[in-house]
Amino acid sequence: MSAIACAAVMRLGDFLVQNLANTAWAFAKLSMRHEPLLASIAAAALAKMSASNAQGISNLAWSYATLEVQHEPLMQALSEAAMHRCQDFSPQDLANTAWAFAVVVMFNAPLLDLLAGAAIARIAEAEAQNLAMMAWAFASISVPHGPLLQAISSAAQRTCSDFGEQHLSNTAWAFATVRFEDAPLFDALASCAITQISAFGPQGLTNTAWSFAVNDVLHEPLLDAIASAARATISKFLPRNLAGTAWAFAHLPVLDEHLMAAISSSALGLISEFSPLELSNTSWACARIAWLDAPLLASIAASAILRIEQFDAQHLSNTAWAFAVLLITDAPLMSASSAAALPIIHEFAPQNLSNTVWAFAKCAVQDFPLLHAISSASLARISALDCQNIANTVWSCAILWFHHVPLLDALSSEAMPKLPLMYPQSLANTAWACASLMFRHMPLLNALAAQSMRSLTEFEALELTNMAWSLARVTCRDSTSVDDDAGGGSRSFTTR
Numbered sequence: 001m002s003a004i005a006c007a008a009v010m011r012l013g014d015f016l017v018q019n020l021a022n023t024a025w026a027f028a029k030l031s032m033r034h035e036p037l038l039a040s041i042a043a044a045a046l047a048k049m050s051a052s053n054a055q056g057i058s059n060l061a062w063s064y065a066t067l068e069v070q071h072e073p074l075m076q077a078l079s080e081a082a083m084h085r086c087q088d089f090s091p092q093d094l095a096n097t098a099w100a101f102a103v104v105v106m107f108n109a110p111l112l113d114l115l116a117g118a119a120i121a122r123i124a125e126a127e128a129q130n131l132a133m134m135a136w137a138f139a140s141i142s143v144p145h146g147p148l149l150q151a152i153s154s155a156a157q158r159t160c161s162d163f164g165e166q167h168l169s170n171t172a173w174a175f176a177t178v179r180f181e182d183a184p185l186f187d188a189l190a191s192c193a194i195t196q197i198s199a200f201g202p203q204g205l206t207n208t209a210w211s212f213a214v215n216d217v218l219h220e221p222l223l224d225a226i227a228s229a230a231r232a233t234i235s236k237f238l239p240r241n242l243a244g245t246a247w248a249f250a251h252l253p254v255l256d257e258h259l260m261a262a263i264s265s266s267a268l269g270l271i272s273e274f275s276p277l278e279l280s281n282t283s284w285a286c287a288r289i290a291w292l293d294a295p296l297l298a299s300i301a302a303s304a305i306l307r308i309e310q311f312d313a314q315h316l317s318n319t320a321w322a323f324a325v326l327l328i329t330d331a332p333l334m335s336a337s338s339a340a341a342l343p344i345i346h347e348f349a350p351q352n353l354s355n356t357v358w359a360f361a362k363c364a365v366q367d368f369p370l371l372h373a374i375s376s377a378s379l380a381r382i383s384a385l386d387c388q389n390i391a392n393t394v395w396s397c398a399i400l401w402f403h404h405v406p407l408l409d410a411l412s413s414e415a416m417p418k419l420p421l422m423y424p425q426s427l428a429n430t431a432w433a434c435a436s437l438m439f440r441h442m443p444l445l446n447a448l449a450a451q452s453m454r455s456l457t458e459f460e461a462l463e464l465t466n467m468a469w470s471l472a473r474v475t476c477r478d479s480t481s482v483d484d485d486a487g488g489g490s491r492s493f494t495t496r
Contacts, residue, residue, distance in 0.1 A: 001030065005037040012044040020045050021056040024063035033067045042074040049077045057081050058093035061100035070104060079108050086111075086118045091126040094119045098137035107141055116148040123151045131156050132167040132174075139174035149175065153185040160192040168193050169204040172211035181215055190222040197225040198232075202241040205230050209248035218252050227259040234262045242267050243278035243285075250285035260289070264296045271299045279304050280315040280322075287322035297326065301333040308336040316341050317352035317359075324359035334363060338370045345373040346380075353378050354389035354396075361396035371400065375407040382410045390415045391426035398433035408437070412444040419451040427452050428463035428470075435470035445474055 008015075008023055015023070020041050027034055045052070045060060052060075061078045064071055082089075082097055089097065098115050101108065119126070119134055126134075135152050138145050156163070156171055163171070172189050175182060193200070193208055200208070209226050212219055230237070230245055237245070242263050249256060267274070267282060274282070283300050286293065304311070304319055311319070320337050323330055341348070341356065348356070357374050360367055378385065378393060385393070394411050397404065415422075415430060422430070431448045434441060452459070452467055459467070 001027070001032055002034070005034040009037055009040045012040050015044060017045060017048050017052040017056045020048075021052075021059040021063070025059045028063035028066040031067070033069065038064070038067065038069055038071075042071045046074060046077055049081050052081050052085075054085050054088040054090070054093050057085065058089065058096040058100075062096040065100035065103040068103075072106075075101070075104060075106050079106070079111050083111050083114050086114045089115075089118055091119065091122050091130040094122070095126075095130040095133035095137070099133045102137035102140045105141065112138070112143055112145070116145045120148055120151045123155050126155055128156075128159060128163045128167045131159075132163070132170040135174035136170045139177040142178065144178035144180055146180075149178070149180050149182075153182050157185055157188045160188050163189075163192055165193075165196065165200045165204045169200070169207040169211070173207045176211035176214040179215070183217070186212065186215065186217045186219070190217075190219040194222055194225045197229045200226075200229055202230075202233060202237045205233075206237075206241045206244040206248070210244050213248035213251040216252070218254070220254075223249065223252070223254055223256070227256045231259055231262045234266050237263075237266055239267070239270050239274045239278045242270070243274065243281045246285035247281045250288035250291075253289050255289040255291065260291050260293075264291075264293045267296055268299055271296075271303045274300075274303060276304070276307060276311045276315045279307075280311070280318040283322035284318045287325035290326070292326055297323070297328060298330075301328075301330045305332055305336045308340045311337075311340055313341075313344060313348040313352045317348065317355040320359035321355040324362035327362075329363040329365065331365075334360065334365050334367070338367045341370060342373050345377045348374075348377055350378070350381060350385045350389045354385070354392040357396040358392045361399040364399070366400050366402075368402075371397075371402050371404070375402075375404045379407060379410055382414050385411075385414060387415075387418050387422045387426055390418065391422065391430050394433040395429045398436040401437075403437050403439070405439075408434075408439050409441070412439075412441040416444055416447050419447055422451070424452070424455055424459045424463045427455075428459070428466040431470035432466045435473040438474070440474050445471070 005027070012020070024038065024041050027037065041060075042064075057078055061075065061082075064074065078097075079101070086094065086097075094115055098112070098119075101111065116138070123131075131152050135149065138148065152171070153175075160168070168189055172186065175185065189208075190212070197205075205226050209223070212222065226245075227249075234242075246260065246263050249259065271279075279300050283297065283304075285291070286297060300319075301323070308316075316337050320334070323333065337356075338360075345353075353374050357371065360370065374393075390411050394408065394415075396402075397408065412434075419427065427448055431445065431452075433439075434445060448467075449471060456464070
């Protein structure tokens with residue numbers, strides 16, 4: 001092939017556009033990235049683009065994308081040529097072109113609209129690979145083209161018996177990625193996947209489980225089949241497969257003890273290869289389904305500490321939250337998480353902030369530098385905090401005896417218009433927190449009382465007790481007559 005490449009470079013001037021495309025296609029098919037040849041083909045193709053046909057355009061685009069060659073002038077010219085000729089494209093040409101522009105991450109809205117329209121017009125001719133590639137392409141560049149996805153869904157439901165593993169998993173992944181809910185499609189994909197699940201590889205199993213989880217489709221027969229196939233091939237699972245599968249089952253949530261035991265065992269041997277995302281997702285999954293595997297969690301903690309500087313806000317908050325839910329206070333991990341969080345606290349979303357402070361409160365770790373940093377970050381985006389964020393943050397302040405008046409004032413003001421959306425537990429916890437800290441924000445307390453009156457029948461016994469204790473404590477003139485520990489229990493802290 002090297003000899004052919006050298007000979008072709010010398011004679012590219014004689015090549016038609018189709019010859020250029022076919023040559024590039026051949027090298028791409030063999031995964032041979034011959035830089036001089038590809039540069040020469042691109043230059044020759046640019047000079048002759050006006051003579052290109054549909055197949056030549058799609059094959060050139062596919063070839064350069066497959067070989068990961070970033071040649072912007074060529075891709076731009078192919079984009080313009082495709083817009084003029086896409087009505088002549090076959091379903092395969094359309095799919096290959098859309099796939100190529102997605103792979104090189106070249107977003108061209110007019111081209112995508114034209115490709116989608118042409119694909120819809122010829123959807124009845126599309127084969128399984130064409131449907132899956134087109135869906136994948138639009139999803140990978142985050143374009144939820146409703147009419148196209150609906151057309152792909154209808155065609156896929158008719159022909160999914162022809163779908164192989166990659167077609168099934170890629171189609172499910174695409175619809176999940178753009179959050180396009182389509183119960184009939186997912187039911188059809190599940191039925192087809194079950195019949196050939198033994199042929200699925202680790203990535204196909206992971207992608208399929210992930211896709212159904214993201215779209216909140218609890219298809220128990222499919223999950224049973226995935227779990228069985230995963231256990232049989234767990235030795236081939238990479239860290240991303242182990243973490244992704246655990247996350248998917250936990251998200252739904254489904255606890256398959258045999259599957260989790262297999263994942264835990266395999267993860268222990270590969271934990272040093274887990275990325276921050278995989279470590280946080282695995283710990284989150286364990287917490288979500290109450291899978292308390294001490295050796296695995298200890299390994300996750302140790303590995304997380306070693307690479308804590310690589311963790312982003314989501315990784316840090318999810319990991320802290322997971323260990324707190326499982327009632328595991330790993331002091332070295334908490335210390336490392338705090339140190340890593342402080343420099344990037346401005347990157348924490350409201351959910352990250354509230355989950356992190358909740359985790360430290362749950363583990364009874366008073367880390368005042370972190371608490372002040374979370375307070376400042378929360379104040380900066382106070383209007384973005386939802387009901388649960390507010391309730392968790394004020395509860396955490398009370399648990400940790402963190403009487404930060406500016407934060408408490410802001411949380412109180414932000415909470416008042418959102419009280420109708422709060423569950424009884426959040427109402428009771430917010431009242432308890434204010435009372436514990438002797439933070440008498442009477443407009444909030446009166447609003448809490450009024451809102452609680454509207455839903456008293458939904459309160460659990462502890463919530464009723466906490467609400468009564470809270471109102472008594474903040475309204476009693478002599479606060480010492482009320483047991484300071486009522487509603488919260490005794491406190492013992494690790495302080496930093």
